[in-house]
Amino acid sequence: METILKVDQINVYYGAIHAIKDISFEVCQGEVVTLIGANGAGKSTTLNTVSGLLRSKTGSVTFLGEPIDKLSPHKIVSRKLAQVPEGRRVFLRMSVEENLEMGAYTMPSSGVAQDLEMVFELFPRLKERRRQVAGTLSGGEQQMLAMGRAMMSHPKLLMLDEPSMGLAPLLVEQIFEIIQNLNQKGVTILLVEQNAQMALSVAHRGYVLETGRIITTGTGEELIKSPEIKKAYLGG
């Protein structure tokens, strides 16, 4: 399988805090890969470094065969790498439709109307609320909007940071179904989750982070069965 994202030996600091220590991993075309780990393990920091919001002091990030670690975040998005940030971060004062238009910022405007329909098909709830400001949406609807917004840029790799955070179990399942659905449509997915059980059940492969380091890796099944993982993350 062809590697589309390769993260090699990155080290990220917040001032004196060394948050990411020599992390390397890769994601292949068509995969769902998950990064799991406890609070503060460095999952969001890793995603933010890939998307260019943070910078690594060392190493490299390669996407579709080209280095992206020196590019500004907006240039990285136009290379078809999208991120749904932790906590959704939809534009609360803008309408649902405007949020989606922002997602299409790197796209030619001629295709936006069609892409809106594509997102509304995925998330019919958003269509009914297209003129409503995003601040009035429920948490689940905001998560759908955040995902739909990222889809507007037709990403080849979609990075999702805790999409299940704060959602009721039924909605969590729905969100995971959509993730698998997108994957079947050819979108490669890098998924960060606290909900390790759920993440590993949909992922082809996973990496486990602990205090800024990758401590183990394997296929989803291997990790689910691993006794250490069970003990640390799956409550058994």
Place this chain on the structure above:
Amino acid sequence: MSIVINQLVNGLQSGSIYALVALGYSMVYGIILLLNFAHGDIIMVGAYAAWMCMVNFQCHPIVSMIIAIVTSMVLGVVIEKVAYTPLRSAPRLSLLITAIGISFLLENGFQLIFGAGAKTVPSMITGSDIVLGGVHLSFPAVVTIVVSLIAMGVLTFLVQKTRLGKAMRAVSEDMGAAQLMGISLNKTISFTFAMGSALAGIASVLYLCSYPQATPTMGSMLGLKAFVAAVLGGIGSIPGAMIGGFLIGIVEALVSAVGLTVWRDGVVFAILIVVLLVKPTGILGKPVQEKV
């Protein structure tokens, strides 16, 4: 009756100028959380540009006005690029101090080049009084109000409906998320400064219609009052800046109308203090949200 209407028109006239300037304060604050105290001085530079065009180069008034507005716009963008961009991730206090420094630089620089004395700018907009139902309205007052309203309408359209305007709102709300949409911070912030400074340029030209003099410090009081207007309306809010501007203008006119002209500036700053004490978010301001 006609005195009341005349005072109201005076208030709306200066109010529309305050509103145009307040918009620049508010938009810039909205996007990079900077109280841009150099903003008032852009008006002054615009006024000198108009004066040079009219007097030194004998340009047509329309050409002079356009040059004054373009000069203001370019200056605003250049200041942002040179002085504020390098401080984008610095503490906001450093940025504020830099803005005050730029203000001093402009005021003293212009005093050095052109002297402290006032330069009289030949009138660029002339016309006879407009009579409406027995009330005489001065032509510059009517032009000022109408042009300001048009400028605010255009601004509102740009911010609400265009791609860059929407990007500006997105960046104001969440800079990080906006970047993840593929929005370029540099372009969007430049656009914001260009719009705010162009409005200051328009304000400058309109101000000269009624007070045809350019001095190195003319922008500072005007800028401070517009700042009060922006705070009154709710700093960061575009409609708030417009409302705040008109309110300050009308209050000033009322204070003068009851014979307390010497208290005019004092009342404006008293409003600032009261707003900061009672409702720091202003009329339309949103409470500051902690970003997670």
